[in-house]
Amino acid sequence: MEQTLVIAMVGMLGIGAQWLAWRTGWPALVLMLAAGFLAGPILGLFDPEHAFGPLLEPMISIGVALILFEGGLSLDFRELRHAGSGVLRLVVLGVPLGWTFGAIAAHSIGGLEWPVAVLFAGILVVTGPTVVMPLLRQSSVNPRPAAILKWEAIVNDPLGALCAVIAYEYFRRVAEFPDASLVEVVPPLIFAAIIAGLIGYVAAAAIAWSFPRGAVPEYLKVPVLLTAVIVVFVLSNTIEHEAGLVAVTVMGIALANMNVSSLRSIHPFKQNVAVLLISGLFIILSASLKFEELAYLNWSFGLFLLALLFLVRPATILLSLLGSSVPWNERLFLAWIAPRGIVLVAISGLFALRLKDIGYDGTALIGLSFAVVVTTIVAHGFTIDLVARLLGIKGSNRPGLLIVGSTPWTIALAQHLHELKTPVMVVDSSWQRLTLARQKGLPAYHGEILNEATEHNLDLSPYSVLVAATENEAYNALVCNEFAHEIGRDKVFQLGESAEEGDRYALPPGLRGRALFESGFGVEDVNERQAQGWVFRKTKLSEAFRFEAAQQRLPEAANMLLLVREDGTLRFFTHAVRPEPQPGDTIISFSPPQQRSPEEVAAKRASRRQKTTAAEQGA
Structure with missing residues (x-):
């Protein structure tokens, strides 16, 4: 199939799934995964690996980098006034705890050999803005737990990639030199991540200085910004694999907190790019799945997924926030909500291939990563409203x-x-x-x-x-x-x-x-x-008292302003649109x-x- 046709199908399926999610209220990512799986392994309409060949991996990597940068742009340090201590604990304590508990569960319950379990558990510390942000948009949650989830998702994404790199480099070094230790592996990788972060910060500072001073014309600001993100990502990756994710995340957060007023004009564009990238990547990744990769899934992996939901995440959150100022109802909410997304699948697929080079079978990681994504998105996407309501941290459902x-x-x-x-x-x-x-x-x-x-x-x-x-x-x-x-x-x-x-x-x-x-x-x-x-004046309509009767009761000069549906939806009467009143609606009119x-x-x-x-x- 021609590449142009594949691109068109990916766009149609991705945006179509987003639209259907908007109409139905279902989690968009579930529909996108289902659409990609249906188009790829089941119906065989297209195969992304065959269509794009060696370009597929760099396309996915750059797409993930742009998504993380866009997520970083949404993080303002002023949000940390109430959520800062919780976010810091989930980064400093939650990452190592989640890595440890995940590795134990992957090995003892999932049956993965230790090197593969440790590497996969490192990737599992991510939650991901591509899934957390849509969930928060569809559910009205109090500001503090929402801010904690958002910051954790964006900050932990590059940290999860870094954990996987540390695990891979250590086992690769052990395969060559059995006496190798963590001291030989970890400090250089941490140093590389710091250098990558500095590169991202310098790039952000350069943009923050040049944009307001007219050094870049308005029509070039978006191209310059996107190009700078890609250059920073690629340059940092030459220093160390996946360090580019750290660089672009730091770049986004830095720009968001440098008060660059000229960036406000590109916000609509970056949001549109993020929607397109998320839609496309989920379709491509799910369509790339093979049935033989799913063959590795068995009952032990099913038990591992249950352990991930009900043991690993709750233990990580509750221990990390022990003694903090975060209320217990919010801790329990955070302990349940931890959906995984694109970064988990993309990095798992990358390291599944690399593990073969050092003598370990990582094929199971591809199917298992998809199973984790589907399980967590379905479990958390369909229950976030219920859990938030039961724990008393849900805002009003009425618009x-x-x-x-x-x-x-x-x-x-x-x-x-x-x-x-x-x-x-x-x-x-x-x-x-x-x-x-x-x-x-x-x-x-x-x-x-x-x-x-x-x-x-x-x-x-x-x-x-x-x-x-x-x-x-x-x-x-x-x-x-x-x-x-x-x-x-x-x-x-x-x-x-x-x-x-x-x-x-x-x-x-x-x-x-x-x-x-x-x-x-x-x-x-x-x-x-x-x-x-x-x-x-408020007028309640019913089967016996319809809109025509209500109009007759009001003065002739009365003007209809809006109607309020029974679910709280507001519909205004304007010069261009006249909503159709229905029984149960309340009409508000402005009248003499x-x-x-x-x-x-x-x-x-x-x-x-x-x-x-x-x-x-x-x-």
Whole structure:
């Protein structure tokens, strides 16, 4: 099969699996592994090794390096204020403990000979951002355990590769010189890792210095950055095998903490690259699996997988965090969640071949690494919500609304949504403007939403929809553009343009968020109507009371703003989209005050007098 056709199939299967995961809520990696296995060993549609030949290994290596670099860019040291001690313990104590326990289990339960067991256990200390990050995105977990899992995944990936290199170099040296010791092997490898880390840091410093000073034009920043990552990876690997993973991880973390403002513009691109690489690599690796490699899996390997899930990981976490400030419910959660991903499979396949060169049979590592990946992704991917809920560390499942701008109109909207149990947060840079929100008991954040520090001081993960409704329409558009890349262009809204059509100062539609209301009310429009007594109204629909009946109950001038589904999903009425109301939905409308007839007013007053008289007689 032509290579171009194979590339097209890999892309189609990988992105198709990602889309299906989005539609169904299933773990994306499970679907990608299933798609690759189905296309490769089962149906025989293509064989990556035959299609790409000797280029397959460097393609996978560079792809893993770029994924680790992208993961490093997401690590900010400010996240370590609450999770720092836990992360440090899982790196300093967790890696050697996990390596030791894993080696014992692989040899005594899995039946691997000691050299193969020790090397494989070194790789098993990785968890991997390619699997942890999607799990955290699909499940709302409290910030501290989520931060610990994220840091552990990204930092331990290169450390797991380094552990495998140490084990391999030691047994290779023993095969040549039986009297060789660890002292002869470990210090040079540690020194090589330090040199690789310094190379990554210097590269990050060079980029941080050159980008803001205009030394690189805007259109070349992404190519220069990606090329620099590949050069750093290859250069470090010439010093020592797999040291390049240490270098690119250090490079990513360093860049993330050097406050390079010009890097914000490439975040959407790097995220897209990461999605493409993860999808492609999982399809390629699972399609490369052979049935003869699976033949090594037997009941002893099944027991080893159970030991890995229920003995090795829990013992590693609980001993590493013994005496720490991490609460016990979070420790138990961390003890269960440890999915493995691309790095485990890629490095296992690499060392399975190298072990043959020094007289050991490492063929079982390929099938066993896939078994570990599938088992951990399925076990943890389908239970993370349940475990988090049972341990009390799960946030709200209901989609939340982030409101930028504290005005009487936004406070009234936030109050109605708060009554419907929708997570709401009002953000404003003015403490005075937030007074009304605090008086109403609404969650509020005092700060500039566009400030990078806000991302670390305010947990934005519960909020899937944003409404920018300050008095400044240009600022609202800027906020919508900034957050469109993170939560989706169709999830950022602002009030319509108040300027008259054809006004030269009107903002182009492409620069704005989606306009609220079908009528396109602007800031001045809603302020004027609220001053006239317009209010928000909630209307619950049912089988007997449908949308048409609800419209008849409301004043003719009422404007539908949004509907809230029974599961909390928010759907806004805009100039471009009109959601279809269903029984069970709650509609929030913005409408003028109801005009009562004189008879209705008199009846209301009489009822109020009767209640007052009854209360006085009762007293």
